Amino acid sequence: MSVDDPPRRERRSAAPTRFGVHDDGERDEPLLSVTDLRTYIRADGGPVRAVDGVSFAVDRGETVCLVGESGSGKSVTCQSLTGIVPRPPAEILGGEVRFDGTSILGDESRLRRVRGDRIGHVFQNPQHALDPVYPVGEQIVEAIRIHRPVGRDRARERAIELLGSVGIPRPATRLDDHPHEFSGGMRQRVAIAIGLAAEPDLLVADEPMTAVDVTVQARLIELFRGLVDDGLAVLLVTHDLRVVAALADRVLVMFGGTIVERGPVQEVFERPAHPYTQALFASYDGSGSGGDRPQRRPDATASPPDGTVSRSDGTTFRTQRTPRGDLPTDGCRFRGQCSHAIEACRGPEQPRAYPVENAATHAASCVYYADGRDPGPVLEAGRASRPEAAEGDDD
């Protein structure tokens, strides 16, 4: 580590970069790096380990998608980055978040400089981001002026530009409209415009296209692609694998507060390696006729609709009664629902991220991929769950 230290210090003292323009200094450190982040949420009957040892990085101009179902810790992860997670009940217990060479976690004055300025946020429900009693232009102007020393007129011009760039027709005439005068998709674009107001380097977007129609979603996907082409880095939270396929450079799959699989989007879609990823993909099978396809869920027989899952040792496990309460808090969090589970999954530590089929960048946190073990059966199940199989119907 000591070898890395000097350049890091140099970067720290460098003048802050603004408006997405970066000095040309060499950067071997990603824009955002998160190491062993832990955020627990206080609850009756002990803390919920919402984020339990999460590490990842986002490079400049890269789109990283964080996938998982509700309660997997995606949103809490994002909110922990800039400290906007409500505390209490949440508590950030540990880990490091470095942004552009600086450690920001727990440093409120640094966070204040970064939050909304160099890291923008977009939330799922634009209603939460927009104040219904103020015109949208006012809200964008405010977002700009909090972070930039510009006059009202200049900020207004900038707001028009922003609204135009997120695809709002006749932005100059819409500036004085209130949020309720916009359709859902348009409101989401306004929320994105606010997230972009200070020209951040990183946009953290939590399910930004979940509540919109497919045609609007398609437009938002194009909008994000354009922003990334212009150098923006995006951390996108979604549970929609189709959105992931459309946007991601890399994918992080979360389950039970841990990242269970990570890799380039094509690798993960080609070879979903972790049993949870496979279950997720299998549930996605869009083929209705389904003729030549086997059971949609590899563990479908083990998981009748009553939410009872049989473990390989013969005991049963009840799923979803309290969605998070029943998950193990050590070892592999998915083992209770996994048809491949073995003794080694019990932990105590979460399985390391092992490379999948010797790929350097694709890794699964599953003991089957450990040295000397045969991941064959798990990979075989993965082949059956590959989502592309469903695409035949589209063409």
Place this chain on the structure above:
Amino acid sequence: MTDSHPGGTAASEGADTPEDSPLLEVESLEVHYPIRKGLLRREVGRVRAVDGVSFSIGRGETLGLVGESGCGKTSTALSILRLEEPTGGEIRFDGDRVMRLSGAALRAFRRRTQLVVQDPNEAFNPRMRVGEAVAEPLVLHGMDDETRRRRLVESMLERVGLSASDADRYPHEFSDGEKQRLAIARALVPDPDLIVADEPTSALDARVKADVLALLDDVRREFDVSVLFISHDVDVVRRFCDRVAVMYLGEIVEKGPIDTVLASPAHPYTRVLLGSVPSLDPTDRGRSRPLTDTVPDPADPPGGCRFHTRCPEVIRPDDVDLPADLWERVARFRFSVAAGELPDGIGHDGSEDAAVTPATVREAFALPDRLPDDAVERAVADAVSAIVHGDLEAAHRRLAETVPSVCERAEPIAVVESDRTVRCHRYDPGVEAEPRTWSRNGE
């Protein structure tokens, strides 16, 4: 479900309707909402939420109703359940005219049709044990015997994958997926013939969604229920439905067997809708694109075919002498100007901008310096120059008077194409335009 049910089944068994007639027939359904203004609440306009919709659902059949928000799916559903008063048209349930039902016949109808809503959290009273909630329809329809109710409810809870003892719990003790199972149980308890499911899985996670769908599919076969399944999720509709009807701005533009419509959509709107769903193949990132993104106001829908302002396949007028691709660009130009959807950097603030020149406007819409058709070229040139001067309105007027298409002049008729119905001029033998072939990316 061997117990007999309250309310009787006289309407279905005693009636002389043949078993092969559809369970539900909807004919030219219209639901218009008045827009009122001023002190006297005078009607100044009407939102045509549903405007002449016809379809039928056979016994045991599942029909998917898809379309974007605001297209009238939910208004259609509520009218069918007689939870909303249509302003026109006819709905027949098992041969009876729904709007004429009253008294015992209406009560029987209420028992035989059930609704499952999108958000299970809104479907249950938090202070009522779920057993009581699921039994409520039985109470309402006159089953007084409490032990029998309890027995029915318990067996139904087990059927939907919960346990009999769950009847004594409260809604908050259940996950969303389980609540949706409860909603399904409650809908099934009165032994209905038709379930209207309005986005029943949209609020659920992928794996839970798959399970709930599988359950719905099982029980609808087991209990031989017809389902009207409203969704904007093409994956879900594909998996669950026998037939599908696609709605746009209050009208059904295409309907037919699920495999036919989703594998080879015929109507340009269906194509745009399917082509907007991202592929699960990360290497395939194309999409089919409507001419404009703006959905017209349902209070003032476009004349002719309602989709023509966004239709990438809008028909070229006979007197326009342009190759198909150039025509599409001119149409895109025209309707983008009409909708105010100008590309970044052109005409944003309506004032004159030094950077906007005729060349940049043409470039933004991929229009060549000169179009081969003189009349169209003159209109485009005038419009371009109007845009450079910041006068969108003039540009729009100039384009509208020169390039009218059959699509905006005449309402398309419903054409039966083998096993599906399409409302598009391209399928009308009386119109000189051929249907185009389709591929997912619109190429």
